[in-house]
Amino acid sequence: MDSLKKKGKITPNFIPVNPTINTANMGLAQNCDNPGCFFCIMKEPDSSVRRAGMASCFKEMPLRDNQEHVLVLSGIWNIAMTQPDDPELPSLGIFDCMVSLIYKGINDQEWLLRDQNVYIPYYAAHVIGSYTMNKVEFAEKAVKSGVIPPLMELLRGKISWVEQRVAVRALGHLASYERTFKAVAAYEDEVVKLAMLLASSCLDVVYVNFVGIKDMRKRLKYHSDLLTRGVGGIEMENQKAEEWASQLQCWSIYLLNCFACKERSLNLICKQEFLKELCKMWGGLVNHTSPAGVGLIRILCHSKIGRKSISGCKQILENLCHLSRSSDDWQYVGVDCLILLLKDPDTRYKVLEATTLFLIDLVELKSLGDRSNLGEAITNALLLDYKPSSKLRFKNSKVQGALQEIWELKVEKREREKMMSEEKVEERRVLIELIRQQANRLFRLGGIEAAVRSYTEALDACPLKLRKERMVLYSNRAQCHLLLGDPDATIRDTTRALCLCSPANCHGKSLWRRSQAYNMKGLARESLMDCIMFVNGCINSEMMNKQEKIPYHAARMISKQMEKTWLFAGAHKRATGSDHVKEVQDSDEDDNETERWNEELEYKLITKMMTEKKSTACSLSGLSTTIEEPLKLKEGNRRPGLKMGRRRNRVVVAQSM
Template identity: 65%
Template sequence: MDSLKKKEKIIHTITTTNSNESIIDINTEQSCINPSCFFCTMKEPNSMIRRAGLQRCFKEMPSRDNQALVLVLSGLWNIAMTQPDDPEFPSLGVFRCMASLIQKGIDNKSWLLKDQNIYIPYYAAHIIGSYTMNKAKFAEKAVQSGVIPPLMDLLRGKISWVEQRVAVRALSHLASYEKTFDAVAMYEEDVVKSAMKLASNCLEVVYTKFVGVPDAKERLEYHRDLLTRGVGGLDTENRKAEEWACQLQRWSLYLLNCFACKERSLNLICRQEFLKDLCEMWGGLVNHESPAGVGLIRILCYSKHGRKSIAESKEVVIRLCHISRSSDDWQYIGIDCLLLLLKDQDTRFKVLEISALFLVDLVELRSLADRSNVGEEIARVLLFDYRQIMLKLKSKEVQKVMQEIWDLKVERRKREKTMPKEMVEERRVLVGLIKQQGNHMFCLGDIEEALAKYTEALDLCPLRLRKERVVLYSDRAQCRLLLGDPDAAISDLTRALCLSTPANSHSKSLWRRSQAFDRKSLAKESLMDCVMFLNSCVKTETAKGVKIPYHAARMISKQMEATWIFANLESKASSNQSSKVQESKNYDKQKYDEMMRIMIEKKGLISRLSTIREEPFIGNEEVKRKMERARSKKDFSARSMQGRWGSRIGAC
């Protein structure tokens, strides 16, 4: 009864909505004279009569040329969205009805363009996808009702990208069940090729056909209506189109996942160009729960063919290395992919020469994404058959890295295992004093000498003193950043963040690595570090107004602009049509504001704040004054400290 009441409430809402607030322009006040009226049937109190009437409605609906048909589909869409597990409509023939309506829209263009029938294929495909979302038995019923052929036509682009979005969603649900996968796989090559094309090109299509069209009059009206339900202007439409573009890409990847999990069509999915495209498909801040391209890459890494294809692409392997050494939500997926490649003897050596240079920074990582001893596993995989690997390696740099991992995880650990507590404490004091020397050299502007002091302190610092090593690595990285070596800085900062508890929580290291990634033009990695930096700075439970440092706000603005899903397309368009870019400046501002809001909500930032104020960054003049004050201090002499502690440093 509760289900029936909900349906009646939805139908009542649909049929009483004012035409100015609805996309449907139909006078619903007229008295009904149709004996097969869906809305009248829904109000029938006798359940047997009602079910028989609904079955008749679904059977006759595709053959009727009724102006109110789109209103019926809108009501069915609302019911399917809110009650996807209700078996009533699936048992009465809703799938066959929806399949017939989609096919009618594809085959009969004059009917499709009549009245408001243009909305019907979208609603019909969405209804199929909603009812097959959770229930395998509904999916079986849908396949038996012949929904796949018309969905395939929509997937091929017979109407537009809006219908492709709901078609790929429905097909993904059908492909995810064991009992209905084979029905989708009958069109395997067509499905896989279409999904690959959509995943690679959908952003360009949405931008070209919609977002990149600044004049609302030139956009398809029914697209605008479906995106915003008649509410909101150009900015709202653009933001919704961006979300739908991401969803279209995500569902395309999900459909490919269904085949990749079964090791089907890997010869198509593992094409080198597509693998490179996958690296750029980012769940991002819009679809923050979707692993996107890297998720499919991990699925491919579980198969022999997939590992072989990925190992052959240096670009893909390097991209995985960057993800594994970032604070991205999918860092652990990047690590998983590299470990799977390194465990395969056929791909191990080829991948080792690239990945060892990155993974060396992660060998002390304790836990990540509810997984413990991550660094130990990385070290174990890298050092497997260590002696033989060292003989085969040709690169001196990789040999040095492997030796460093061996010394850190085997030799040094063995030496320090028996170190007395008294010696550990003595080392702690000594390391602190050398660090102070480094700090003083840094304040005096002698960056190279400061770097040497931090290195000396790190060499002396016992492995168990993790907090002290976090600070030393971070400070040394700052020196390397100032000396123009962002690669070495990223390495040190990653080690600092691996040692922090929890991982990726040391705020200074996050900000510094964000800067280093920025210098390497790794915008996504820089953005995620900056987001995490702000997250560590903000105390939402106590602050009513939080000051966001200006330099961090500026970095986020820059990287969000660079990582916007349409950034490259907008750049191309701006080079050809500079005037149109000027017209869309207001949208760019709105887009930034909206992305900031999404980032705050999705990443846990400033979730309950009334105001956000910017805090100006310390300018160059202030820095100079601080350095002058440091130079003028006479009570601190680097030479006297060196003389006082030099003998102890040498002895240790």
Template identity: 60%
Template sequence: MRKNTNPIAITTSTKRSKMRSCTNSLCFFCLMKETHVPTRRAGMKHFLSELPYSDDHDHVLVLSALWHIAMAHPNDKEYPSLGVFECMGSLIQRGLKDKGWVLRDQNIYIPYYAAHVIGSYTMHKAEFAEKAVESGVIPPLMELLRGKMSWVEQRVSVRALGHLASYNSTFEALVEYQEEIVKSAMEIASSCLDLVYEKFVGSSEENREKYHRDLLTRGVGGREIEDRKAEEWASQLQCWCLHLVKCFASKGRCLNLICNNNPIFLRDLCGMWGGLSNYTSTGGVGLIRILSYNKLSRKFIAESTQIIETLCNLCRSSDDWQYLGIECLLLLLKDPQTRYKVIEIAAFYLVDLVEIRRLGNRTNINLGEAITQALLSDYNQMETQFLKNNQNLQRVLREIWVLKVERERKEKLLCEERLEEKRALVNLIKQAANELFRLGEIEAAMRKYKEALDLCPLKFRKERMVLHSNKSQCHLLLRDPDAAISDSTRALCYSNPTNSHGKSLWRRSQAYDMKGLAKESLMDCIMFVDGGMKMEGGNGMGESKRIKIPYHAARMISKQMEAAWLFAPARLKKLASSQVKKAEDSSNNSREGHGITIRTMTK
């Protein structure tokens, strides 16, 4: 058997050397050099049709080259028109059926590369996806999805199936397998992090699959690089599985399977965020959003307290997907059948967001106004039995009404002179509060900041931002993280752009840390550091200065990255299992020792 080295590590010069010494008229690399287009196309078409049925120890070099071509030129029509999809599907089938062949030479890599080539060519073009389906790639991809090889091949098969499910023209071809696809994707999404940690990240080097290590690091690098790449791939596997489920959910397919038959999956969705290694995916919240758009599945979302609380925490964070959390809650609040299941929790979070305007360029609507309208849509019916039994909810809705309706109406009648008088008075009260704070009279200072806020006109957003932020600091010192999060969130809504006030980000990060919400704390701290770096990044004349991350922020990021690590839950499970096993072994040894003592005494 040949030495099992990673084919990706073979250099271009090696391939060129092979081309110079080759005498085979149907050599893949020689055909690539052929300048006569009809000859090259005819030869390549014949080569691809024969490749799955021939035995050559250089097969993997061909697959590696095709992988590079597909990744670099996914929109090029040449290879899809010459039968690359039929070839790749047949190679996967052979690898699954012929164990002797797949374990020979370096053929173990071939199913992975073949599925990757299919996924790369179907990534952008519907016509390529249609060609792939016509070529019969779905059955072999399904075999990989079922776990006939390993999680590495599952990753690329899920990717390819997700692309096929994304186009209307090829979606129907997957309907035949829809229940199996959705069920498998949900199971993989829920279990893949534990599996990758157990089989790879958390295992010793000698227990790791050699070809997995080579694929992850392209033949170079040590354990640290392997672990980093495994985290990225595991995150992609989970997120691509969620994308596959979303493709069916968005068309109203398998909703009962997703929601009703598998409530544990809905609960697990809350923790599927992709991690820092996959920041482009919406993760579990993206699927929750799709389900929130459908009337049937929306009721299952509304019944899950854990999902609602997750969405609420997302709304009051600096996560890129903050707007998705807001959108989901608005959908639930606007539906009469889900409104009263959600508002009891959501109102206490959304009240802090009524002064938000826009989140970047993602939406053209005034989010604060949309939230206000959704919360106050039945305010005039507060005498209903539901609201009579919810005094705290009445208080929150009353606060929103006073802030967004009564105060705005009154302040519109004030002249500029009167508004400036109020501004001056607010500044005096704030200075008094600052002095009390300096003297350590924290509760008194907090009352003064509140007094200033009650007087400060809503149009003075900067002043209100500072007052809320200072009030948040008081709550932190009084060890009240919930109130600190509330005030710092309100301050960040007033900042321009939203979520850009450094002190408020740092204070909310600390408050989330007190509550043990590592991801939210981490996101705020990263935004705090990022804002500081932008402010100190240069002098505007092309000169940059050395940036120093504050020690307290660096320590917070390190702490929260450890807690929010993608494999943190899997590591805890493995540690708990190990401790249980040790306890059982210790108990068994103790019983055996006790038995020996009794037998000795009775002799």
């Protein structure tokens, strides 16, 4: 690909067709003297003539050297993206044509660098992926046309990371069907190794070869044009490159999912080095339809080999524990993984000590999205073989105490309160309110530690069915812990409060307090998720005055954590040896004044984004110019109990207290 960087080899003025434009109605097709013009053929009213013309066009296109090929390909790309289920083009030889064009680009570099041909392999692979994403019949036709070998060439990096992105996307679709999986599995060892390598290294590759190049003149022009459709400056290019890099990583993981679901190549996928990297791969705000690394981890947890490998990886266990106590949309995935590990006798005692102190805070969780009785499932997993009289002891005495606490709360206290009358419950409610008011007074007078003791007293006396009262007590006690500088205790109490509210994770005060506690512990991702949920709640609160702004401190927290969780933060550090994501620029202005101005600007931007009620994911990462389908495994190729993906719900939604 080095030759592509030589100036003069790539025409700089090409602007790819905008995906919203109907190429069949473009002025370029008017007054056309070419009898074989694709766009003229597309406008032919007689279907039999039109079909014959397009079939002839697909046969002749790879054989002719025409400057208009790239325009035709971009038009076909537009059709494939907007009408992926239309059988007309797949039935007329579109796949054979795309195969020939990809091979031509790979094998004939002189042709690739002439005119605008460098765009053609990208469009061809994208067309294959679009037509095979929904219909197994199209996937079978594509495989018979021989699409896999040229896609493998692109996957090997024969051109660039841009072509790798669409190649791994197409291969992922083909591998997700039972009827075409075998064709992809013919390259199993190489496919799995390449997908693992791509998932691990693609962010560094995109950063070093594109985002990290500050001089736009030194970037590959055709990459810039493909990313922004020829519109937008360096900021838009960087935003789109970030989005595409995330997609490249997530599609690579998706391809691995297809093999892991069938328990294929698990010895390769479960290598400790890759697992450590996997837990850092976050679908995040950029690619908000994919569970990314944690999605593959959950699939691995359904297999014996996978559970054994994951139970021995400290980094993954820590990641799953933090995820299970977060407001991330994939929280339930973290919980699922931990439950699977706890239920397996071979891994239970390897993970019990590491997970108990996290899962104890979730035992009263009723539902999470479409998942119900999660708290009961967690309780059963933790207390699977536990008995209060058991002589089993742990190195960490806190674990023994936590299991005892769960037993007392979920077994003994529940049993005692079964016979409690409504009158007795009401008496307790009045008593608890008095204790709470006393604790509030102590708090206001600065007696923080005394207030903690009073809130604890109220919680001990509060019946389990008074969930709202217990939520407030936990949240108030968390505020005390926060002021006392104890982030761990703050996280425990706020998590319990968020499990008690309905729906889960909607109590604004608890979200903000936990966001601050996560920030104190350096857990930027978890802090960011809580802060976004908190701001969403502020915007949608019925009590909020329309003239009020998003709390300044929350906007600043989002800005801070967005910088820390930037997709390329790790790649930037490795490339520059610096922990600072933002580059320092020389300025004659006063540093303090500049900092205040930047803070005010960031606050205004974040406030505008959130109050306009756009999708937080899109608002914070840039609008997509290419609509990518959600990552999900096709029906008929899924083992019972496995789900490949779930759309992240980062759109601002109404929340209730």
